[in-house]
Amino acid sequence: MFAYWNDYYYIAVILQVLAIIHALKTGRGNWLYLLIFLPGIGFVIYFAMELLPEITNGNFSKGLKKYFFPNQEVNEWQRKVQIADSITNKLGLSNAYANQKQYGKAIELSQSCLQGHYSDDPAILLQLARQYFYNGQYKESLTYFDQLYAKNTARISMVEDELLYVRAQEGNGENELADKGYQRVIRNHHSLEARYYYGQFLKKQSRKEDAREQFQAVRSEIRLLPRYLRKRNAGWLSKSIRELLSLK
Numbered sequence: 001m002f003a004y005w006n007d008y009y010y011i012a013v014i015l016q017v018l019a020i021i022h023a024l025k026t027g028r029g030n031w032l033y034l035l036i037f038l039p040g041i042g043f044v045i046y047f048a049m050e051l052l053p054e055i056t057n058g059n060f061s062k063g064l065k066k067y068f069f070p071n072q073e074v075n076e077w078q079r080k081v082q083i084a085d086s087i088t089n090k091l092g093l094s095n096a097y098a099n100q101k102q103y104g105k106a107i108e109l110s111q112s113c114l115q116g117h118y119s120d121d122p123a124i125l126l127q128l129a130r131q132y133f134y135n136g137q138y139k140e141s142l143t144y145f146d147q148l149y150a151k152n153t154a155r156i157s158m159v160e161d162e163l164l165y166v167r168a169q170e171g172n173g174e175n176e177l178a179d180k181g182y183q184r185v186i187r188n189h190h191s192l193e194a195r196y197y198y199g200q201f202l203k204k205q206s207r208k209e210d211a212r213e214q215f216q217a218v219r220s221e222i223r224l225l226p227r228y229l230r231k232r233n234a235g236w237l238s239k240s241i242r243e244l245l246s247l248k
Contacts, residue, residue, distance in 0.1 A: 019043050028234050073099060087113050091127065103135035122148060126161065133164050138171035159189045163197065170201055192218050192236045199243060212247050215240040 016039050023031045023046070034042040077093035094109035110128045118124060129144035145165045166181030182198035185191055199214030218240040222233055 013039075016040075016043050019046050028238075030234060030238065071100075087118055091124065094127065094131075098131050098134065101134070103131050106131045107135065120147070120151070122151060129168075130161070130164060133168050133171075136171070138168040141168040142172060159185065159191055160193075162189075163191065163194050166194075167197060175201075175205070190221070192222060192233045192240075195221075196236045196240050196243075199240065203243070203247070208247055212244060215243045215247070219244075 016035065019042075020032065020035050022028075023035060031042075031046055035046060036042070073096040074093070077089065077096045080089040081093050083089075090109050090113055094106045094113075097103070097106035097109065107128065110124060110131060113124050114121070114128075125144045125148050129141050129148065132138075132141035132144065142165070145161075145168065163185050166178055166185060169181060170178035178201060182194055182201060185194040186198060195214045195218050199211045199218075202208075202211035202214060218233075218236055222230055222237050225233065
């Protein structure tokens with residue numbers, strides 16, 4: 001009987017550790033206290049409120065698939081490109097490389113798609129702007145973002161891309177423009193992500209009190225959001241709390 005108990009105990013410990021790792025990696029730091037100090041009950045509550053919804057909508061299985069088979073997406077798109085060397089397939093392969101943070105390969109493929117009728121395609125320009133940003137090439141990223149802004153038929157409609165543009169300005173040393181840009185995104189979209197990055201920007205400028213104000217605003221404003229948005233922004237809350245502790 002005790003042997004069975006030991007087996008169950010070790011399984012419970014393993015599940016507990018996996019839950020803590022999952023919480024840390026997915027920005028759910030607000031669950032750590034419950035998971036650490038209420039091991040069994042904490043895991044059951046965490047599973048029911050966080051893991052079960054992911055399993056239901058398929059995100060959890062996608063995450064496991066990506067973890068255990070990291071090259072599967074690239075391999076699938078490489079096979080598609082071999083079958084048909086189309087713009088759609090090459091852009092899909094480029095995006096798969098970017099998901100693996102192989103930005104050099106991703107950029108090369110995206111660049112090769114800028115030809116003929118697609119020489120100024122907004123979707124390709126936006127993909128290149130993102131990939132250059134994540135590759136740390138902020139000047140090139142701004143070039144493609146500016147091409148998008150210059151087109152009458154194209155606008156940067158996603159808040160995430162508008163924020164990337166401002167962060168690229170910061171990365172390129174355009175601090176005055178970046179300062180105004182962060183304030184604009186926060187004012188227009190009430191983005192907690194923008195508040196977090198603006199706080200980091202202010203901290204780098206040695207404006208610690210202004211930075212603290214942004215991180216504190218993340219803590220205050222997340223409480224006003226509906227539950228699904230609180231979950232989506234939990235990572236920015238955890239990061240903001242860490243920044244606040246570092247400023248003390």
